[in-house]
Amino acid sequence: MVNKMIETNINNILLELKNTNTKLIAVSKTQSIENIQKVYNAGIKDFGENKVQELLSKIDKLPKDIRWHMIGHLQTNKVKDIIDKVYLIHSVDSIKLANKINKEAKKKNIKVNVLLEINIANEPSKYGFKNNEIEDAIDYIKSLDNINIKGFMCIAPKNENNQTYFKQMNHLKKQYNYDILSMGMSNDYKIALKEKSTYIRIGTKIFGPR
Ligand SMILES: *Cc1c(COP(=O)(O)O)cnc(C)c1O
DSSP, rough: OHHHHHHHHHHHHHHTTTTTEEEEEETTTTTOOOHHHHHHTTTTOOEEESSSHHHHHHHTOOOOOEEEOOOSSSOGGGHHTTTTOOEEEEEEHHHHHHHHHHHHHHHHHHHEEEEBOOTTTTOSOOOOOOBHHHHHHHHHHTTTTTEEEEEOOOOOOOTTOOOHHHHHHHHHHHHOOOOOEEOOTTHHHHHHHTTSSSEEEHHHHHHHHO
C-alpha cells in the first residue's frame, strides 16, 4: 500500500519535471531504510538529509550510487564526518562553516561542492546569508582552495507567496553565473519550478506527513 503511494507520488512529481532542468531530491529525514529503498527502486538517486548522525547511520545500509545531499544546518564540529561522503552541501550559512569545510577538505585532499544558503526573506529565525552579506561572502569563499561554490539554496517562508523570493534567487544565480539553484519544498515547489529551480527538495509529497 505504502509502496504504491510512494511510487505514485514520485511519478506525479517527475511528470511535472518533464521538459524542465529541475531535478528531484527526495528528502528522507526521519524515514525508514525500507521506505528510502522504495524511493530508490522508483528510480531516484538523490536524497537529502538534515542531520549528520542520521545521514551517517543510513549511508551504509543503502545503495552506494545514492547521491547524498546535506540540506540542514551543519555544525562545524561535524564537518569532518561527512565532507567526503556527501555529493553536495546545500547549507553553507556562515564564513566560519566555509573555513572549517575548507580546512577539513584540505586534510583529506578533496574539493567539496557547496551551495550558499540565502536567508532570502531576511527572517531573524533562519540561517543563511542575508542579501547584503552575499557579495562579501562569495568574494571570500571563492578564495578558498578546497571548496567550490556551485550555487544557492533557500528555505522560503512558510505561508507566503514565495514567487518574489524565488525570482530574487534566480536573479542571484544569473548575476553570479552559477549552475545550481536549490529551492522549492512540498508546499511551494510548483512556484519554484516557474522560477527555474534546478533542485526541488521534497519530503512530505513523497513519503506522506512526517
Ligand atoms: C524537511 C526539509 C525539506 C522537505 O520538506 P517537505 O515540506 O517535507 O517537502 C526541504 N528542505 C529542507 C532544508 C528540509 O529540512
